[in-house]
Amino acid sequence: MLTKDLIGLIANASGMKKKDVEHMLSTTNAIIRENLMAGKSIQMQGLGALEVKARKERVIVHPRTGERSVVPSKSQLVFRPVANMKDELKKI
Amino acid sequence: MGDNKLSWTELRRALASRAGISEKEANTFLNAFNEQLVVALKSDKQVRVNGLGTFKLQAVAPRKSVNVSTGEEITIEGYNKIAFVPEVGVKELIEGRQMSAVSEANEPIDPLKKLGAQAEEIVDILGELGQKPIKGQGDKVQSTNDDGQRTKEEVVEPEPVVEPEPVVEPEKPEVPEKPMEPEKPEEPEKPKKPKKEFHFMRDTLICVVILLMLLLGGYFFLREQLGGWIDELVNPQTEVRSEQVEASPLPSPEGKGEDRVQPSEVSYQPAEEEWTFEDILVVEEITEGSRLAWIAKKHYGNKAYWPYIYAANKEQLPNPSIIPVGTPIRVPKLSAAMRDTTDERFLRIREEARRKIEN
Numbered sequence: 001m002l003t004k005d006l007i008g009l010i011a012n013a014s015g016m017k018k019k020d021v022e023h024m025l026s027t028t029n030a031i032i033r034e035n036l037m038a039g040k041s042i043q044m045q046g047l048g049a050l051e052v053k054a055r056k057e058r059v060i061v062h063p064r065t066g067e068r069s070v071v072p073s074k075s076q077l078v079f080r081p082v083a084n085m086k087d088e089l090k091k092i
Numbered sequence: 093m094g095d096n097k098l099s100w101t102e103l104r105r106a107l108a109s110r111a112g113i114s115e116k117e118a119n120t121f122l123n124a125f126n127e128q129l130v131v132a133l134k135s136d137k138q139v140r141v142n143g144l145g146t147f148k149l150q151a152v153a154p155r156k157s158v159n160v161s162t163g164e165e166i167t168i169e170g171y172n173k174i175a176f177v178p179e180v181g182v183k184e185l186i187e188g189r190q191m192s193a194v195s196e197a198n199e200p201i202d203p204l205k206k207l208g209a210q211a212e213e214i215v216d217i218l219g220e221l222g223q224k225p226i227k228g229q230g231d232k233v234q235s236t237n238d239d240g241q242r243t244k245e246e247v248v249e250p251e252p253v254v255e256p257e258p259v260v261e262p263e264k265p266e267v268p269e270k271p272m273e274p275e276k277p278e279e280p281e282k283p284k285k286p287k288k289e290f291h292f293m294r295d296t297l298i299c300v301v302i303l304l305m306l307l308l309g310g311y312f313f314l315r316e317q318l319g320g321w322i323d324e325l326v327n328p329q330t331e332v333r334s335e336q337v338e339a340s341p342l343p344s345p346e347g348k349g350e351d352r353v354q355p356s357e358v359s360y361q362p363a364e365e366e367w368t369f370e371d372i373l374v375v376e377e378i379t380e381g382s383r384l385a386w387i388a389k390k391h392y393g394n395k396a397y398w399p400y401i402y403a404a405n406k407e408q409l410p411n412p413s414i415i416p417v418g419t420p421i422r423v424p425k426l427s428a429a430m431r432d433t434t435d436e437r438f439l440r441i442r443e444e445a446r447r448k449i450e451n
Contacts, residue, residue: 001132001135001136001138001139001140002140003140003141003142005132005136006128006129006132006139006140006141009128009131009132010121010124010125010128013124013127013128014120014121014123014124016117016120016121016124020113021121021124023111024107024111024113024118024121025121025125025141025142025143026142026143027107027110027111028103028107028121028122028125029141029142029143029144030110030143031103031106031107031110032098032103032144033143033144033182033185035098036182036185036186037185037186039096040096040097040098041096041097041098042097042098042103043097043098043099043100043103044100044103044122044126045100045122045123045126046123046126046127046130047126047129047130048174050176052186068211074187075186075187076178076183076186076187077145077176077178077182077183077186078176079145079147079174079175079176081174085130085174086174088130089130089133089134089149089172089174090171090172091171091172092134092149092172
């Protein structure tokens with residue numbers, strides 16, 4: 001499902017205009033991005049949390065040549081669903 | 093709220109102010125968003141949210157497992173897992189943020205990095221020394237080996253000294269092999285460097301183990317010696333008897349058995365008579381790692397009697413604790429009186445032996 005369809009769903013459910021919803025969604029995402037950049041995790045009620053996780057630098061070995069190289073440390077955006085949501089979606 | 097969390101309320105407020113709507117509206121929207129996301133996931137298993145990423149439902153297949161307590165086989169049912177894949181732009185943004193923010197995390201693994209750099213350097217140097225074609229060149233040679241002319245030229249360039257032959261013979265099959273050969277030893281060279289690190293660690297480990305063994309050995313050695321002395325203190329024998337004139341010296345290996353018989357055959361004798369050690373039970377040759385206390389233990393059943401062995405071999409033992417291997421040691425017979433470790437004569441002999449050791 002694409003963003004457009006989701007917007008339609010949200011508009012239907014909340015009784016708001018699609019255009020407004022679209023605007024709000026993009027604004028929300030912008031806010032979320034900014035906060036993630038600031039190192040904050042986003043708590044979304046009933047959904048879960050979007051977090052930035054630090055991945056450490058590590059050494060990898062090329063299986064064929066045995067060459068070693070270093071994967072630099074980086075951070076990743078991860079989504080940690082709330083237990084409720086997890087359970088709800090376990091079985092459909 | 094907290095410094096590293098953006099709460100629901102904060103998000104709502106930020107949205108309201110940014111989008112120019114009331115907080116209530118913002119709340120409605122956000123709630124609807126969450127609700128519909130779940131609904132959408134249920135129906136479609138995949139929801140893309142522009143500017144954020146894609147939420148996915150991933151099916152985890154059922155698998156078999158074992159009940160840990162009963163050992164029964166059970167089946168863990170399949171289920172759906174929620175996965176989130178950030179949008180490419182967002183991912184890059186976040187990864188970029190990290191570079192500046194968590195640079196201090198680099199430091200602990202710095203030596204490894206250095207090692208990698210070193211390995212590369214060494215490979216470069218080796219390549220130069222051997223004048224070996226680098227990988228790219230080797231590949232080129234291989235690909236052009238159909239026409240002998242060009243191949244020859246390219247092969248000659250990397251190693252003019254080693255192989256003049258390819259120039260003379262336009263032999264095709266041999267040519268591609270030449271550049272390949274020097275390349276092979278080059279490849280295993282790369283992992284060699286890091287391996288060295290492990291060698292170093294292994295060596296350290298071996299050193300530690302050896303040290304431990306030495307310590308243990310020293311401990312047991314000390315215990316042996318001290319144990320002998322403690323035995324002397326703990327088991328003083330009160331009988332004061334002397335040896336009867338026994339039959340001929342029997343160099344029999346079962347010295348112990350003979351010892352046990354002895355006390356019954358001895359008779360009483362006045363105490364202060366110097367002991368002699370003429371009667372020889374057996375002659376033992378000192379072997380590697382052997383010592384008087386052990387010989388005493390072997391033949392008398394008690395380490396504490398080692399001074400007698402010393403006394404019987406005084407002439408050849410300048411120091412009872414340092415005996416050259418192969419020295420024949422006469423093991424004297426013990427009289428019952430000699431078995432009394434509180435006897436003055438025994439103490440004297442022991443004193444003398446110890447003094448010799450200390451000197």
